[in-house]
Amino acid sequence: DFDHALDSGEACAAFGAKAASLEPLYRNGIVDFGRSFREVDDALRRLVEQVRTSAKTPLMTVLLEGRAHTGKTALAARTAVTSEFPFVRLLSADSMIGFSESAKCQAIQKVFLDSYKSPLSIIVIDDVERLIEYTPVGPRFSNTVLQTLLVLLKKAPDEENRRLLVIATTSVSNHLEDLQLTDAFNVQLRCPQLEEPSEIEAALRHLVADATQRSSIASAITKPLGIKQLLMVLEMARGDHGVDANDFAACLHQFLGV
Amino acid sequence: DFDHALDSGEACAAFGAKAASLEPLYRNGIVDFGRSFREVDDALRRLVEQVRTSAKTPLMTVLLEGRAHTGKTALAARTAVTSEFPFVRLLSADSMIGFSESAKCQAIQKVFLDSYKSPLSIIVIDDVERLIEYTPVGPRFSNTVLQTLLVLLKKAPDEENRRLLVIATTSVSNHLEDLQLTDAFNVQLRCPQLEEPSEIEAALRHLVADATQRSSIASAITKPLGIKQLLMVLEMARGDHGVDANDFAACLHQFLGV
Amino acid sequence: DFDHALDSGEACAAFGAKAASLEPLYRNGIVDFGRSFREVDDALRRLVEQVRTSAKTPLMTVLLEGRAHTGKTALAARTAVTSEFPFVRLLSADSMIGFSESAKCQAIQKVFLDSYKSPLSIIVIDDVERLIEYTPVGPRFSNTVLQTLLVLLKKAPDEENRRLLVIATTSVSNHLEDLQLTDAFNVQLRCPQLEEPSEIEAALRHLVADATQRSSIASAITKPLGIKQLLMVLEMARGDHGVDANDFAACLHQFLGV
Amino acid sequence: DFDHALDSGEACAAFGAKAASLEPLYRNGIVDFGRSFREVDDALRRLVEQVRTSAKTPLMTVLLEGRAHTGKTALAARTAVTSEFPFVRLLSADSMIGFSESAKCQAIQKVFLDSYKSPLSIIVIDDVERLIEYTPVGPRFSNTVLQTLLVLLKKAPDEENRRLLVIATTSVSNHLEDLQLTDAFNVQLRCPQLEEPSEIEAALRHLVADATQRSSIASAITKPLGIKQLLMVLEMARGDHGVDANDFAACLHQFLGV
């Protein structure tokens, strides 16, 4: 049973390592920048509760999609960590560089098999397109890894009283749809860009002290952008005396072509 | 001969394991939600009887197709278990993750060869598209596994008095048709969605106590959906005091986009 | 020389095994259902006689094509068995499941090389499309096996007084044409469907005792169908008191969509 | 040097075997059926003489193309045998069934390397499309073997006083053109079909005793056909008293669809 599994050093270490490895993914915090953010954040919480409480939900699978840089990885990671489920793991391509396709499948399957031993588990699959080695040219991808995911995403734990929540992130959900991978998830949620000046200002609340500067920066942004991009350009524009709205606009132009 | 085969521990264990592994596939029961359900259920029973009784039917192959979430797996599994045939096996992709193509072929062939030793056998092939690793992009699939199935689905047991019923499920029968795999089956049956309010109400009979609630829920559903989807949304909408029709409608909208 | 080859147990056993394995393929008999049947049956007999008697015909190759279920396998098998040639072999995909492409080529070549040792030989290649693992999607097929067949179908036995008749069956001759495989045969023959009520009635002569029933069944059939399909639907419709024409029509509709 | 090479048993045996293996290819003789035949036959002789006599022609390569059944193989084989060159070899796919691509390349290269040791050599490559495993679907072919041929067909023997004539046959020269394989030959010659009644009658001179029968048969043929086809249909139509023109026409219709 699960306690026994946790007794074994290997499982224990792996578990610890994994929960720990998720926290750095939101090192820069998660700032509430408005309604569109809260919508997806709330939905994730509610799914965690359903899995925690409903005996009829042995398996729940969520695809958290959205444009690049919108904070998908951070949000998925925080959801997993704050769930306090006893088994939490991250599946991401960077731990599998140079693996053969079948080695990848084994590694993925192992995480799922391990999760079946815990009463409550969360598996975060970050950038699922990288796991299947997707390129739109061709397109090319590892059909072997794709099929493995398609099978595992449909399979509930065999034993009773074992429940698993899978949260996958992607920024190419349109391509995954062609592969019928989006359909394999029970639920899809969209991670939003920052669109309104008020959202920008809210996001900068703790980063730019001066409210007038915040509002100048917000008005320099004329196209939606992701929270990660906002933070990067802020860093580029940072001078000795904080961030100047003009420098910010210049960086926005030169480096992001906005 | 067959009895001898059953004597051997391996075959025996395998048989037991397999029959047992089919029952959890309809753990949530099979509810009679109306005429369209009974049509396919009856047809399956009649084919079981034909195989049981007709000496001129050494091999009968059925493709149970239908949209995702319509209950195909549950129905095929129950048909197999309730047949009480001495040899009942499940062939599904989740027991073959990471297998090479030729290992898959061997595993599949082994189940068929074993079945030829029993006077009456049923093989359930769940999600046959996963067994052949089908992706519509390309399309890609394992031609080796496909050819193995095409051959085995046409081959009657060599010995007399051996009869085999194969029930395969799929939710992409249109794709299988391109591969000439649907033609390889003697018979095709369609697993229906729930379309009428009366069907929804019938399906909820034992799940929602209050008849008015049942009828509100039924009227919240404006598009056909599968029995499995109905049960999932019900679970999402379940609160401390059962399921409220408004909550149900909200979940239907947020999670399934209906 | 040939007698010597037959002396060796291996060749002998193989030969016996093979001839025996062809008879079950027409276990349900071959019923003369009319002129279209006799045309192809006669042509096959004449080719057997040509090979038996003409010293200038060291190699004759025939492609017996026709829609699925028209009785191609049964007809080819009976032609081979009734020829009473000393060497008769069946080449079919079900004895090569899981073989690598090159293992398949070797197995095929072995049968041809063995045949060259007999003065008179027949090789039946059943469902030649399965041997080359053909799928119309792509299309995909084993070019290695195809090339092996293309070479062997053109190669006469090296030694004098060795004559070989090859009879291959297929239900996708249009696809084989694209592969230039049909051109590799000296002769093509077409196996017919049952088209006329009189043909249906003739086919049912020994299976349905009552002549009125036979004629009702014949009139229930409004589209051409193969002899194997006719026999299958008959079996489905068989009740305790034989076959009723109405039941037959119902089965025809539900299971074959006719 | 060459004499030395012939001393070694292996080369000697191989040489003998090869020359011998070419003669059966025109066992049924070569009949002069008219001007179109003589044109190609003469051209082949003249090229043999050029190689025999011109010190400036270390390498001459000929592609003998024409429709199926026009006698290409027989003509190439006789040209090689009657040249009386000391080194004559046949390269054909049937001696390489089941070879890997690289094994094929080695076998081909070996024949060329061996030929460089003889003052005068002829290599016959029969059905060059089979050597490269060509299928028009795709198209598919062995690029490795193709490249090997493209290289060897351009490479003159390194040593002086070594001269090599290559004669390749094909019935798909249009496809070989796409592969730029036809361009690799110095010269292309076309093997003709029989087109005129007078050609048919000439071809039958020694096969059908009665001149009136010959002329009836000739008039039964309304489309051009190859010499090999003519001989095959004649054999099919042969009865106890020779060939009857009506039987001939019937066979022509049933078996060749003419």
Add this chain to the structure above:
Amino acid sequence: DFDHALDSGEACAAFGAKAASLEPLYRNGIVDFGRSFREVDDALRRLVEQVRTSAKTPLMTVLLEGRAHTGKTALAARTAVTSEFPFVRLLSADSMIGFSESAKCQAIQKVFLDSYKSPLSIIVIDDVERLIEYTPVGPRFSNTVLQTLLVLLKKAPDEENRRLLVIATTSVSNHLEDLQLTDAFNVQLRCPQLEEPSEIEAALRHLVADATQRSSIASAITKPLGIKQLLMVLEMARGDHGVDANDFAACLHQFLGV
């Protein structure tokens, strides 16, 4: 920690070797030919400073793209060397000729893993299209290497106080865009051609002594060209008495078709 890593002979040697190997790439110097040059040069410097100073920039990735011969390699190399970061490495295809795809991935990953041990690192990836073996025909490329880059370009060093700047060069950024590889970089910069006569004259300042000759050469050039091309044609046109403007124009025409 890093000092420890540098202690080990292997890391130390590799580090030295690498920094040294970058200097020859701008052996011919870097001449300031005008504003367009300074723009990209300044941007590179500023990014080096950001990485040196911002604790919130653990990873910065730049794609330096531009037409062939515009000096991308030289500029990237000088930026890396003059940064005086303790860890500087060159990743380029010529050190991986004949490597298997997985060996390439390992070599690439090793350089990144090594960089994570240094507080400040620069990795120059020269001609990233060669690393992924890109050919526009097909197109073909190593998806394995591409995926490895896509993953590594997004992964910040795990430990705190480790910062990495990646500068990649390419002359086919349009093709890389199709592969979604350009999007994987935080910033893209364009290396300019010489367009104005004044730029040509500036570039020739130290190479052609006579100002009138410089101006004649500048006016002989009617289309934009890269700094490397300019230097090459100059070398072709160089006679015993330096470079004559007419010879320069002739070489330009004959060798570059300008």
Add this chain to the structure above:
Amino acid sequence: DFDHALDSGEACAAFGAKAASLEPLYRNGIVDFGRSFREVDDALRRLVEQVRTSAKTPLMTVLLEGRAHTGKTALAARTAVTSEFPFVRLLSADSMIGFSESAKCQAIQKVFLDSYKSPLSIIVIDDVERLIEYTPVGPRFSNTVLQTLLVLLKKAPDEENRRLLVIATTSVSNHLEDLQLTDAFNVQLRCPQLEEPSEIEAALRHLVADATQRSSIASAITKPLGIKQLLMVLEMARGDHGVDANDFAACLHQFLGV
């Protein structure tokens, strides 16, 4: 250093062997047939001189392209031999038949690495399309070999005072352009056909004694042709008393279709 390398028997032998192997490639001499010939010949000489003398030209790469049979191989070979550079090597597909792709890459790389040890080197790559196994159908080619060439053609010798000239020949430069292989060369030169009667007459100067015959032959040629073709047809038409203009015209027609 280089002298040392030459000391080792292996390098020495290889070097000798290689220079020797280039001479037979222009055994039939190089005849100056006019201005178009001299243009390309002069350009090649000038590039040899640039490499011999310019310290700023460590690497020069030339693609000598032109239609089949125009004398590219002979011209490249003579340029290499008459340069009297200490290191001269031929890279051509016929020395690599049956090599795996990686074995080819190694062999190619070895020649380049060896060249870097000599102060002045020439590598002739004959028929570069054969090295990359190019076929226009598909197209197919060895991307591995192509990438190896693309890398080596851009890489100057690491050490100072090492200079390398690469001369590659091809008759399919349009196809190489699609592969971006032509762009990898610094310079492209075109090898011309014979177009004018005066060119034909000049080419025949030493081969046909009689001036009237030369002029008749020249006027029989109505389409441009390569010098190699001219010499071949001359040989075909050669009779006991030299070449007759009528025979020449007949051969031209029959064998080349002109």
